[in-house]
Amino acid sequence: MNAFIAIVRRDLLLAARRKSEVLTALFFFMIVVSLFPLGIGPETAMLRRIAPGVLWVAALLAAMLSLGRLFATDHQDGTLEQMALSPTPLAVLVSGKVLAHWLTSGLPLVLLAPVLGLQFDLSARALGVLMLSLLLGTPILSLIGAIGAALTLGVRGGGVLLSLLVLPLYIPALIFGAGAVEADVAGLGAGGHLSLLGALLALGVFFAPWAATAALRIALD
Amino acid sequence: MNAFIAIVRRDLLLAARRKSEVLTALFFFMIVVSLFPLGIGPETAMLRRIAPGVLWVAALLAAMLSLGRLFATDHQDGTLEQMALSPTPLAVLVSGKVLAHWLTSGLPLVLLAPVLGLQFDLSARALGVLMLSLLLGTPILSLIGAIGAALTLGVRGGGVLLSLLVLPLYIPALIFGAGAVEADVAGLGAGGHLSLLGALLALGVFFAPWAATAALRIALD
Amino acid sequence: MLQAHGLACDRGDRRLFSGVDFVVPAGEWLQVEGPNGAGKTSLLRIVAGLAGAAEGHLEWEGRPVAEARDEFHARLLYLGHAPAIKDDLSALENLQIAAAVAGRPLDEATALAALRRIGLAGREDLPSRVLSQGQKRRVALARLLCSQARLWVLDEPFVALDVAAVDQLCNILDEHLARGGLLLFTSHQAVHLAGSGGNLRLGR
Amino acid sequence: MLQAHGLACDRGDRRLFSGVDFVVPAGEWLQVEGPNGAGKTSLLRIVAGLAGAAEGHLEWEGRPVAEARDEFHARLLYLGHAPAIKDDLSALENLQIAAAVAGRPLDEATALAALRRIGLAGREDLPSRVLSQGQKRRVALARLLCSQARLWVLDEPFVALDVAAVDQLCNILDEHLARGGLLLFTSHQAVHLAGSGGNLRLGR
Amino acid sequence: MINWFKFASPASFYPLAGKLWPWFAALATAFCAAGLWISFFVAPTDFQQGEGYRIIFIHVPASWMSMFIYCVMAFWAAIGITFNTRLSGMMSAALAPTGALFAFLSLWTGALWGKPMWGAWWVWDARLTSELILFFLYLGYIALTSAIDDPRRADKAGAIVALVGVVNVPIIYFSVKWWNTLHQGASVSLTKAPSMATTMLWGMLLMALAFWMYSIAMSLYRVRAIILEREHHAGWVAELPEMQR
Amino acid sequence: MNWGSAAEFFAMGGYGLYVWGSFGVTFAALLIETQLARKRFADTRRLLRRELAADREALNEHASRRP
Numbered sequence A, B: 001m002n003a004f005i006a007i008v009r010r011d012l013l014l015a016a017r018r019k020s021e022v023l024t025a026l027f028f029f030m031i032v033v034s035l036f037p038l039g040i041g042p043e044t045a046m047l048r049r050i051a052p053g054v055l056w057v058a059a060l061l062a063a064m065l066s067l068g069r070l071f072a073t074d075h076q077d078g079t080l081e082q083m084a085l086s087p088t089p090l091a092v093l094v095s096g097k098v099l100a101h102w103l104t105s106g107l108p109l110v111l112l113a114p115v116l117g118l119q120f121d122l123s124a125r126a127l128g129v130l131m132l133s134l135l136l137g138t139p140i141l142s143l144i145g146a147i148g149a150a151l152t153l154g155v156r157g158g159g160v161l162l163s164l165l166v167l168p169l170y171i172p173a174l175i176f177g178a179g180a181v182e183a184d185v186a187g188l189g190a191g192g193h194l195s196l197l198g199a200l201l202a203l204g205v206f207f208a209p210w211a212a213t214a215a216l217r218i219a220l221d
Numbered sequence C, D: 001m002l003q004a005h006g007l008a009c010d011r012g013d014r015r016l017f018s019g020v021d022f023v024v025p026a027g028e029w030l031q032v033e034g035p036n037g038a039g040k041t042s043l044l045r046i047v048a049g050l051a052g053a054a055e056g057h058l059e060w061e062g063r064p065v066a067e068a069r070d071e072f073h074a075r076l077l078y079l080g081h082a083p084a085i086k087d088d089l090s091a092l093e094n095l096q097i098a099a100a101v102a103g104r105p106l107d108e109a110t111a112l113a114a115l116r117r118i119g120l121a122g123r124e125d126l127p128s129r130v131l132s133q134g135q136k137r138r139v140a141l142a143r144l145l146c147s148q149a150r151l152w153v154l155d156e157p158f159v160a161l162d163v164a165a166v167d168q169l170c171n172i173l174d175e176h177l178a179r180g181g182l183l184l185f186t187s188h189q190a191v192h193l194a195g196s197g198g199n200l201r202l203g204r
Numbered sequence E: 001m002i003n004w005f006k007f008a009s010p011a012s013f014y015p016l017a018g019k020l021w022p023w024f025a026a027l028a029t030a031f032c033a034a035g036l037w038i039s040f041f042v043a044p045t046d047f048q049q050g051e052g053y054r055i056i057f058i059h060v061p062a063s064w065m066s067m068f069i070y071c072v073m074a075f076w077a078a079i080g081i082t083f084n085t086r087l088s089g090m091m092s093a094a095l096a097p098t099g100a101l102f103a104f105l106s107l108w109t110g111a112l113w114g115k116p117m118w119g120a121w122w123v124w125d126a127r128l129t130s131e132l133i134l135f136f137l138y139l140g141y142i143a144l145t146s147a148i149d150d151p152r153r154a155d156k157a158g159a160i161v162a163l164v165g166v167v168n169v170p171i172i173y174f175s176v177k178w179w180n181t182l183h184q185g186a187s188v189s190l191t192k193a194p195s196m197a198t199t200m201l202w203g204m205l206l207m208a209l210a211f212w213m214y215s216i217a218m219s220l221y222r223v224r225a226i227i228l229e230r231e232h233h234a235g236w237v238a239e240l241p242e243m244q245r
Numbered sequence F: 001m002n003w004g005s006a007a008e009f010f011a012m013g014g015y016g017l018y019v020w021g022s023f024g025v026t027f028a029a030l031l032i033e034t035q036l037a038r039k040r041f042a043d044t045r046r047l048l049r050r051e052l053a054a055d056r057e058a059l060n061e062h063a064s065r066r067p
């Protein structure tokens, strides 16, 4: 447990050392969201329709982009070897890293999403559902992403390969997440979608650290 | 000139060595484009409306994703130092690297775009304009991207910082590129947009290698 | 006591070595020697459990390592070619955090003392990125001073160090051996350690 | 002839060294010595033109280097801590491509001969990723054998090499000096080169 | 010719900036007081927009300053690259946060104005979009320079961003203009009776002057901190009167 | 003079939220910026003073230790 806390604190410290790091993930999210109206045109009714999809896709890309760093630097400088040799089970340390990743790249997205939703003229209620769906969904992104990051470790061109592996796995989260907001906007109630998202999250918390650990051991061999 | 050809060939060889690399950039493009119908819903009229914007944004993200590798590996393993010490001007070598980047990550997108455009029910004519706009636009993405990649070299959290720097600079290309297709679909003629895109390209070819070289020298110091 | 029985290692379609047996009793050292590419690093990684052996097995205190891997890891300190240093953290932070992650938090005074002793006084708070090659190695070596592990496995610990640092490191190793520690290391240079130990030659 | 006049170097808010003067006549070597972090790497990078000096200047054949940088670079070969080896390419490809990028294409036979001589026979076509630490350094050093440069600037060329390779490298350096070449290098080990040369000590 | 390069040395600019900034701060306060008085007590109610239009008195000056400051940063960047002066990088670094702040304020006040006038906090219109991009450019500059520890490297890298960005600003501005236009800037209220237009104009001008003076005072003040941070090993810093004791 | 009473002034003809939201945030932001800058300056100065004092002490010690 101490080692778990130590690793979360270390990763947060590293993120804080580069003050800009957390902020830039956020701004990436903002910019991607803003690109769509630029590409598509400014019509409000249309923008409102595509808003949940765009926001979720952007969140997904922002979370994915920071995955590359998740294990790569630890691998390069030998820290990962040391983690594998530590008496604490590797899966615990991996969970710590995933938690830190979510704190620095998922949580800020959840908090920023309503502001961007305003740009697309979403109602206050829809914004609430959007936040809730992201709150349940972004940890899934970090968890699944950890598996992908571990699998592509030390593989050159890993960044792109990573997205190839991870994006298909993100699709259920995307469908339920964006679906929840759309269902709410259409007046259908978002409960069903949200509870499915919750189930996915439970599944992820249970299995992802284990799978990521197995993948890391392969990369180290 | 010989050194220019040598560096283009080297980078192509490196890309070929990782056979998956070119393919994964392409698949990323495909997946991002395919995510939108999933996030937004399957209505044809709407999909046709958003098609140019979505395709262009996806192309932009795909081009950006592979930028991280542009100079980073050369920097890490010391090749960049050797390039800086080569009797050939560094700007020439940088141009070679940018050309290779476009050949491996821009050109395939141009060739794949029509297939994806079909998914969005675009007309043959619109597909032609789309290809033309990407053919003019993707080299701009590589050129501007090179500046960003050089600036963020050796800066940790560079991947995300890179997108923060580069995406705002991509916006004119996005607006003219997607605008060309939209104008054509609306029956207004895409000539104006395309020639502006051409002008941007000329500007980029002229200035970007120089700016990227200056940035590289800073990173080396 | 660490014992290897008939270790073999394959890389690609090449057998690097086979039938490697050795014993390291408590308080002794074993230097693995051999030309470049003989498989020294590969052997050390097998011992540390980072790579698998094609044949053979290891015993620690008479028990096969495979049966009690966690226990073995708790008594092991491995330093490889890569120094496991975070470029963005200072030497002090690197040392403290590595210890905390390994499950043995370290107070600042001890960490500072270790850095001083290894010759990094005045550089404790610089980001490791700006340190010189040798200084980075020293940060990694400072871990030895804070370690309670009995078995040290060090891959070319003397590389990039200046003469003073080499002497200092020898002292540290001697102290470890005197405490009854075990040491397995590689080096292309001749090394003068007190106490007894042996050599293992790999390669033709 | 290479001459330095009053070179100084700042890193962070620290002055690493100042007032460094030296002369390297044709056919002679200069070994830069000093403890870890004294600024040897920094000095070599300044000489190669990769970093700027805080004070002082360099002369090459009597002319300030700043005035004829391209000409100077055409006669310079620099090998730093990082070996400039692409992990995905084989040793042979690495060698040939480095030469082509530097503007002097190399035919395969010459490249193969260089790799053989440096002790990489049989490993020419492996991707460099799987080579051992020392083998990677050898690939980098094979560049010396194909080089026409007059001034070699080598940062710790002997690191990670086994005894045979160290001797081999000494021979290569001697030949270079005998041809009238100049050599500037750092090393923590004592090195025995034929011909005449001098030492430059940095650091307190 | 005056020896400008003398002031380009941090050692002599530090005390100069210290003497100058209070004056600019005082001017800023004075202009601001006058401007606020005109905005609230002299300028009459708009017959179309009611009292809501009074946002113009900060919205427009903030928008102007955000664009102007970026140009000044690019100017310093160009100086820094051509003459290799240390001070110019410090000036850019000192200006960036203030510029970003004004860009943010332009967006913020515009949004608060848009809700009652257009019924939406945000529309994807030409000016709004280009202002947003300008904000991103500022953030990119700040993020990059703060991610590089060595200040001299950070300055040079920042200079490249500032120059490339400033080339981009007119391109963005015009490109987005061709794309569409909704932000009907000048036509909103200046069609009123001439007396009202002049009081409005005065209010806007005074507030713009206030923001301008504020930016100068702020950048001078901040550059002093930056000089100290970067030059702390230099001998002259130890001689400063405020460093005794 | 445009306003009959203070309440009228603060109501801004029904636009109070927007007008005061703009002016309020603007001046709050400027105030925060000045305070942050002051803190930055004060911090650097404090740090420097401490550094210089340490340097002087080291110098004095050095001088007094010499015979």
Ligand code: HEM
Residues within 6 Å of the ligand: E056, E059, E060, E063, E064, E106, E107, E108, E109, E110, E111, E113, E114, E115, E117, E118, E121, E122, E127, E128, E129, E131, E132, E183, E184, E185, E186, E188, E189
């Ligand atoms: C977030 C929303 C907004 C942003 C980012 C924004 C941005 C800008 C910018 C950059 C300028 C300076 C451009 C120039 O002078 O050429 C400007 C000026 C101006 N804006 Fe806005 N604006 C926004 C919302 C609004 C709204 C809602 C109104 C009024 C209904 C408005 C009215 C004006 C006026 C009257 C000017 C002065 C134009 C002139 O005199 O040239 N703005 N705005």
Ligand SMILES: Nc1ncnc2c1ncn2[C@@H]1O[C@H](COP(=O)(O)OP(=O)(O)OP(=O)(O)O)[C@@H](O)[C@H]1O
Residues within 6 Å of the ligand: C011, C012, C013, C014, C016, C034, C035, C036, C037, C038, C039, C040, C041, C042, C043, D123, D126, D130, D131, D132, D133, D134, D135, D160
């Ligand atoms: N896939 C492969 N195919 C063939 N040979 C391989 C492969 N992977 C590794 N090798 C060889 O295995 C050896 C790895 O050796 P290792 O790194 O253990 O050497 P070492 O004794 O530590 O050498 P050094 O002294 O240079 O550090 C090298 O000779 C390398 O060429």
Ligand SMILES: Nc1ncnc2c1ncn2[C@@H]1O[C@H](COP(=O)(O)OP(=O)(O)OP(=O)(O)O)[C@@H](O)[C@H]1O
Residues within 6 Å of the ligand: C123, C126, C130, C131, C132, C133, C134, C135, C160, D011, D012, D013, D014, D016, D034, D035, D036, D037, D038, D039, D040, D041, D042, D043
């Ligand atoms: N930003 C900085 N602040 C303070 N000191 C710095 C900074 N950057 C570098 N240094 C110091 O500058 C020196 C760099 O030395 P350099 O790498 O040239 O050493 P070296 O003589 O090659 O050492 P080695 O033998 O270890 O390779 C180190 O002592 C390092 O601590």
Ligand SMILES: [Mg+2]
Residues within 6 Å of the ligand: C040, C041, C042, C155, D132, D133, D134
């Ligand atoms: Mg080895």
Ligand SMILES: [Mg+2]
Residues within 6 Å of the ligand: C132, C133, C134, D040, D041, D042, D155
């Ligand atoms: Mg060095």
